Amino acid sequence: MSALTQSFILHFGEMGSKWGFNRTVGQILGLMIITEEMINAEQIAKTLSISRGNVSMALKELQSWRLVKTVHIQGDRKEYYTGIGDIWTMAFTVMEERRKREVEPTLTALRDVLLAEATDDKDKYAQQRVKELHDLLEQASVWSDEFQKMDAKNLQRLVKLGTGVGKVISIKDKLRKK
Amino acid sequence: MSALTQSFILHFGEMGSKWGFNRTVGQILGLMIITEEMINAEQIAKTLSISRGNVSMALKELQSWRLVKTVHIQGDRKEYYTGIGDIWTMAFTVMEERRKREVEPTLTALRDVLLAEATDDKDKYAQQRVKELHDLLEQASVWSDEFQKMDAKNLQRLVKLGTGVGKVISIKDKLRKK
DNA sequence: CTGAACTTTCAGTATTTATTGAAAGTTTAA
């Protein structure tokens, strides 16, 4: 493995742990991103100097995140792996999975709090704040849904609107007037 | 503490650990969100049944995230704490801090990889993928910057555009034609 | 100054999370 690859993968491992998965999972994902060919579990273990068992667990995790594809190569009994699509698709897949795993359960918990009987003023205040939080997260989910429906090309166009976020609001007003 | 409060705080603690800080920090933030009054470190420790030292560490952490305000109350030597502004402001503050802590260092690391000499084809492929990732994260930072410049009211308006994300793209095209 | 009232620090400990590798399970060519 070249020094360039090495440093990327090490950093990506750390980065991974910030994004919801552990170091090993991050490193494998990083390896797949910068490797054009498909790779098998054995190669991964050797390249990253980790145990075969660990690779198995990590691949399972990556599959649950819908970030890797499995492929069978003619005349080889091993399973081969590669990352799904391009970087944009991956990034939005990670976002969507995080929403499912983090926001969804939180929304459920918040709804429970909202359904509970608020007797005193303190509870009423608490419930109102929880309502605000709930609405915010629900709105975020709406966005995420919309993104999910778009393809990589359009996602890219939308995100590159970036420098005009301010404008978007005034556009909204214009739309309303139609 | 009422059962309602209790369940909210327990969940918020777990949620916190998904958002970049630990359980205790999450619980304190949760407590502040649903408590109208300012509270002092002693009260926090007692309410959440954690040690005084732990509260001190957690408050320091919350301050580094710019999520709490400190206030001195006339005739009391203790320091009092409360959450900054409304839920929307908090949410975007968390996003901005996460960007600073996670995306920023990653961008730096990716730039280093891009500056390295790519000798063989494998390295060239790797570099190209890293370039894609770099550009994506940089674009995300542009968005984050824009958000940071807006006030809570406008953020809310923008996010509620949600259901029209698809439209925004076609609007962009119209704008261009003007 | 002094010392009471508070806050912070940090070494030791507890808890949680990740990793290994041997054993068990699965698949397939012959």
Next chain:
DNA sequence: TTAAACTTTCAATAAATACTGAAAGTTCAG
């Protein structure tokens, strides 16, 4: 049906992270 080639599981262990509480530090009224 067998056994070689592979994958998965999981108990034991290692590593990382969080928490406590006593000691050290800070601030301020008198």
